[in-house]
Amino acid sequence: MIRTRRGIHAAFLALGLAGTALLAAPAWAAGTLTISSPQDPGSWDPIDTFLVNWASVATNIYDGLTYRGADLKLVPGLATAWEELDDGKRIRFTLREGVKFHDGEPFNAEAVKFTFDRLLGEEGKKGPQRSNYAAIDKVEIIDAKTVDFHLRAPDPVLLTKLAGYGAMIVPPKYIQEKGDDYFNAHPVGTGPFKVTSYEPKIGIKLEAFADHWGGAPKLSNLEYRFIAEPATAVAELQAGRVDLVIPPTIPVGMIPTIQADPKLEVVSTAGPTVYALRFNTKSGPTADERVRKALILGVDRDAIIKTILGGQAAPIASFQGALSFGNDPAMKPLPYDPEKAKALLKEAGIATGTTLQIDVRGNDSTFNEVSQAIASYLQVIGLNATIKPYETNVLLNDIIPAGKTGAMFEQAWGGWTLDYDNTAYSMYHSGEKWNPYDSDPKLDALLESQRSITDRAKREEILQSIAHYTADRALEIPLYNYNAIFGVSKRVKNFTPVPDSRLRLTDVTVE
Structure with missing residues (x-):
């Protein structure tokens, strides 16, 4: 249950993200979804970036304490419940148990504290994300599955901020052993897909993480290709070498070209951009x-x-x-x-x-x-x-x-x-x-x-x-x-465009 002293929150299950976490993971559908993204973010570390094209990939690699999906409703992520205390100056999070990072390292309160100590410390100071979380004074471990966020002042947007970008939870042991530079190119999270290879300026490949706490994704693989030139991206979509072209690639002038192809469709939604x-x-x-x-x-x-x-x-x-x-x-x-x-x-x-x-x-x-x-x-x-x-x-x-x-x-x-x-x-x-x-x-x-x-x-x-x-x-x-404009092959099923382009692709399949 999500609860607050003020009784604001109702009980939630992690709908759309992993509401059936206690059920057996579904069998993977055979298939790889190939996605054209216009930009290589240059680093996969959550504290290094502000780019939508980072989030469109990394939403599948990482989890936050909270999650916001296509319906824009906030639900549990790595935290199953939270409680606002001390007039909003302290938030207590109850953490999900039995969660593993892609390298096998356990997720726990230590990982949460490490993530935010790093974000708010010298490493985070180098990137653009720290100011978004400036309300956080410190994270205190209560026990292995409970943490308190002590705030300098109440932050009415903090729970939403914990669902993305700099707040994504990272593995302490892995980063301490490998170093920050290595982590930039070899990210490890708790998300539904894990990285198998990354070639700067070329692309990044992910495979389904069978041990994800919400069950395995329906796809076996995701492959992102970094294609900056819109005409090339659309040509690859037409040729069937790309299944999905994400914003902001497609210029308005090329929409008729996509619409004229019986194998393709344009999906457009109002967004925040x-x-x-x-x-x-x-x-x-x-x-x-x-x-x-x-x-x-x-x-x-x-x-x-x-x-x-x-x-x-x-x-x-x-x-x-x-x-x-x-x-x-x-x-x-x-x-x-x-x-x-x-x-x-x-x-x-x-x-x-x-x-x-x-x-x-x-x-x-x-x-x-x-x-x-x-x-x-x-x-x-x-x-x-x-x-x-x-x-x-x-x-x-x-x-x-x-x-x-x-x-x-x-x-x-x-x-x-x-x-x-x-x-x-x-x-x-x-x-x-x-x-x-x-x-x-x-x-x-x-x-x-x-x-x-x-x-x-x-x-x-x-x-x-x-x-x-x-x-x-x-x-x-x-x-x-x-608008957020997507070019989509009709072989892609169960695709839902999201206003902020943070695509969680766990339920998508390809024919």
């Missing part, structure tokens, strides 16, 4: 708020959604979608108004023909089309926008965090917790990896204040005020909330 052009607010023309507002006014985002994106997106007024807790449905984007944009540029003293650089991910063909359209709109208001493509990992790991971008840079963000805090704190708080330029004490205070509030209505009010404040300061051009 939003796109924006963020600004260098520290130097150059975009340091001026008037210029930033002019650039927003100068781009017809509705036309881009209709023509380039084929309606597979929705407009946004802040850097979050409609599923996000903290989104204000009454908030409207700035309208397309090129004349007002020109007036603001003139007021700011920006000369006609001023050049502004837009940095983009080179393999994102859909956004490359969008950025070309944006450049054309900016030309109408008298600006010369140049587009500089980067290899994705270079842009995300070297250019943006170091503050080496042009005036504008592409930012796509999944916001997988479906809570605006996950996006806003990372994008706007001083010193964060994705905020290389801006520092705003008032905004920092707002971001920090909502993290410890358990009153849902009050917290939503603060998050909405953050959205309005960042829009007033014009910290980015909010572009659109993009």
Whole structure:
């Protein structure tokens, strides 16, 4: 049973994940599912990454204490129950017994403590995940199947955060013996599939883990191929060498090609992923708020959604979608108004023909089309926008965090917790990896204040005020909330698209 002193939680079984853990594991269906993923994350360590393409693989390798599936409901994972104590400043977790890591090491309270000591320590400091779990002060072992999380302050999103990314439970003995660098390329978890081989830039192969606590998956193998070029991925899907192409690979322009093939189908679902052009607010023309507002006014985002994106997106007024807790449905984007944009540029003293650089991910063909359209709109208001493509990992790991971008840079963000805090704190708080330029004490205070509030209505009010404040300061051009688009072979059965692309493939089969 999941319980709290406040009586918030009802009894749960781990539905959809492993509700029949006490039953015998089902026989494997013969078959390998081959998946095209657009990006090699570069490390399989949970604390090293923020990438959706990491999670789409690693959700099958690791388990967290909690789990959130395609229906977005939170259920037990490696913890069978939890209880909030001390007004939310302590959470006691009862751990699942009889669980093994892929190398045979037992899962227990020591593994939980090791995972979070590592995440919150020097090793975690090197990666982007630690700030998401900053509310955790320490993990205390009560006994082999019980741990207490002592919090600096209540975190209303923590239980969801424990279902993904940095909170995935890792094996202490294995990491201590092999080292962090080895673990990056040879991950071991407790998930339904275990890694058999990994070739950087090529792919990663997994096989079903027969001893998984929820029973063996229905597939015998998963094979992920890293294919950055969309046309190649779709060609491989058509040829039958790939069974599933995951987001954000498929450009809208290739959807008709897939739909025209009787062996294939397109599956699309609304998700949390939003796109924006963020600004260098520290130097150059975009340091001026008037210029930033002019650039927003100068781009017809509705036309881009209709023509380039084929309606597979929705407009946004802040850097979050409609599923996000903290989104204000009454908030409207700035309208397309090129004349007002020109007036603001003139007021700011920006000369006609001023050049502004837009940095983009080179393999994102859909956004490359969008950025070309944006450049054309900016030309109408008298600006010369140049587009500089980067290899994705270079842009995300070297250019943006170091503050080496042009005036504008592409930012796509999944916001997988479906809570605006996950996006806003990372994008706007001083010193964060994705905020290389801006520092705003008032905004920092707002971001920090909502993290410890358990009153849902009050917290939503603060998050909405953050959205309005960042829009007033014009910290980015909010572009659109993009659907998650999958290309699927019809030989794939029982596939359910998930909004956050964290695909748990235990029930999928192939004919």
